[in-house]
Amino acid sequence: MKIHLIFSLLLISSLTLWANETTNDPEEKQKTEIPKPKTHKVVPSLFRITFDADGSFAAPDLHEVSIDTQSWSILTVLEALSHGAEVIKGEVLVKLDLEKIEQKLRDLRLELEVTALDLKVAEAELELQKNTSPLEMAAIERRNKQVQEDLNFYRKTQLPHKKESAEAALKSAKDSLSYVEEELKQLKKMYEADDLTEETEEIILKRAQASVERARFTLKGAEIRKTESLQFAIPRETLETEEGARRSELSLLTRRKTHPVGLIKKQIEVQKLKLQYEQAKENHKRLQDDLGKMRVTAPIAGTLFRGTIDQGKWSGASGVDPKLRQGGVLKPNEVFMTIVPSNSRLNLHTSVPEKYFKHLSKGLKAEVRPTISPDTILEASVSEVSKTPDSPGQHALKLTIKLPNESQLSTGMTAKITFVAYEQEKAIWIPKSAFEQGDEPKIGFVNVYRKDRNPRRQKVSIGNRHENKIEVLKGLRPGAEVLLEKPSK
Numbered sequence: 001m002k003i004h005l006i007f008s009l010l011l012i013s014s015l016t017l018w019a020n021e022t023t024n025d026p027e028e029k030q031k032t033e034i035p036k037p038k039t040h041k042v043v044p045s046l047f048r049i050t051f052d053a054d055g056s057f058a059a060p061d062l063h064e065v066s067i068d069t070q071s072w073s074i075l076t077v078l079e080a081l082s083h084g085a086e087v088i089k090g091e092v093l094v095k096l097d098l099e100k101i102e103q104k105l106r107d108l109r110l111e112l113e114v115t116a117l118d119l120k121v122a123e124a125e126l127e128l129q130k131n132t133s134p135l136e137m138a139a140i141e142r143r144n145k146q147v148q149e150d151l152n153f154y155r156k157t158q159l160p161h162k163k164e165s166a167e168a169a170l171k172s173a174k175d176s177l178s179y180v181e182e183e184l185k186q187l188k189k190m191y192e193a194d195d196l197t198e199e200t201e202e203i204i205l206k207r208a209q210a211s212v213e214r215a216r217f218t219l220k221g222a223e224i225r226k227t228e229s230l231q232f233a234i235p236r237e238t239l240e241t242e243e244g245a246r247r248s249e250l251s252l253l254t255r256r257k258t259h260p261v262g263l264i265k266k267q268i269e270v271q272k273l274k275l276q277y278e279q280a281k282e283n284h285k286r287l288q289d290d291l292g293k294m295r296v297t298a299p300i301a302g303t304l305f306r307g308t309i310d311q312g313k314w315s316g317a318s319g320v321d322p323k324l325r326q327g328g329v330l331k332p333n334e335v336f337m338t339i340v341p342s343n344s345r346l347n348l349h350t351s352v353p354e355k356y357f358k359h360l361s362k363g364l365k366a367e368v369r370p371t372i373s374p375d376t377i378l379e380a381s382v383s384e385v386s387k388t389p390d391s392p393g394q395h396a397l398k399l400t401i402k403l404p405n406e407s408q409l410s411t412g413m414t415a416k417i418t419f420v421a422y423e424q425e426k427a428i429w430i431p432k433s434a435f436e437q438g439d440e441p442k443i444g445f446v447n448v449y450r451k452d453r454n455p456r457r458q459k460v461s462i463g464n465r466h467e468n469k470i471e472v473l474k475g476l477r478p479g480a481e482v483l484l485e486k487p488s489k
Helices: 002-023 026-033 099-193 198-293 354-359
Strands: 039-041 045-058 063-065 075-080 092-096 302-306 337-341 347-353 365-370 378-385 394-401 414-427 429-431 443-448 456-466 469-474 481-483
Touching: 045 354, 045 394, 045 456, 099 198, 347 354, 347 414, 354 394, 354 414, 365 394
Parallel strands: none
Antiparallel strands: 039 481, 045 347, 045 414, 063 337, 075 092, 302 337, 347 394, 365 378, 365 414, 378 394, 429 469, 443 456, 443 481, 456 469
């Protein structure tokens, strides 16, 4: 028993010593303490680039309703059809108050008639002025010529004669006085020698004496008239005659300049009236057209939406409902209704972030899950791509979609869209953390795991990147393992 116990103790001691010696071996210690690094095993599998977007369905041939008046802006609503109404082509959508525009049209018609009459009168006056203008100018020329002839005649004939007349009148008065004085003198001599009675002599002498006094008075008047004529009357008459001739000359010169202007002004007046008439006609026509546009009817049969539909997104009716009540006011050229045709085909509208723009092209496939039926997957393809952003960082797309025969989808409904930009079923790919970028965009390096040896730095060519995956085109073979972290030196 003791021998067996001692043997057991010796065996345990020997095993312990052997274990301690094994643990202290550096190489064995390294083998047991260093674990295998995290790696990714390269296995050919699906590499797919997808991105999602929200979309809206819309009929491509919907019709927007607005009142595109040119000059009339008072669009007061009397009544309007409700949202969701089914309308037929030509049905009245909105009734507007037309009283004011019809009154304005009546006023414009009267204005047009008055302007037309004014134009006829002005054209007749212009024609008359064209015909009488040469006659008036000839009469002015003729009157001026007569005035100048009168002036020349006055200077050459009348003026010298007036001066001679003044002198002759004075001389005649002097001669008359001399004659009566001589008669009185002779009578006195004669009466001294004859036998007439004193009473008769006295009467004859008194008469002769009176004649002498009258002659003296006449002479005095003749002297005054001569002075007046030579110093005042003749110079003043001469001045007035010359000034009259000068005024006639200046008037002629002025009329020569202004006479054509009068005709031009009349022509401008006629032209202005013509423009006013044409403007009145145009105003009347525009207002008449506006009146026609204010009778708002459905351009097609379909479902009425209050508001706008832009790329499948309905604006809602709350913005236009107050305007479509009785007494509400619409703005010209404002879209306030949209008619979606019945049984119309549908397109799908969406926008995607700019980072996916390089993947967008006409014909790109997509999977569509309508909000109304999320489990349903519909096929669609891109039909239009906006080359310029429709909003900052977003590009608009339009997709053509295949609809089932019995579809409940309609304009304004929404859907989730998944675009498949790239798909490779047996692709070689690695996680992003395993890749080290090289100097060139499509060149890089990976660290290939090797058991019991240091990893090998391997150059690779890459293709597409998506999320946390990088496609490897060259440099790796299936089955290789790459380190997910850069090895420590």
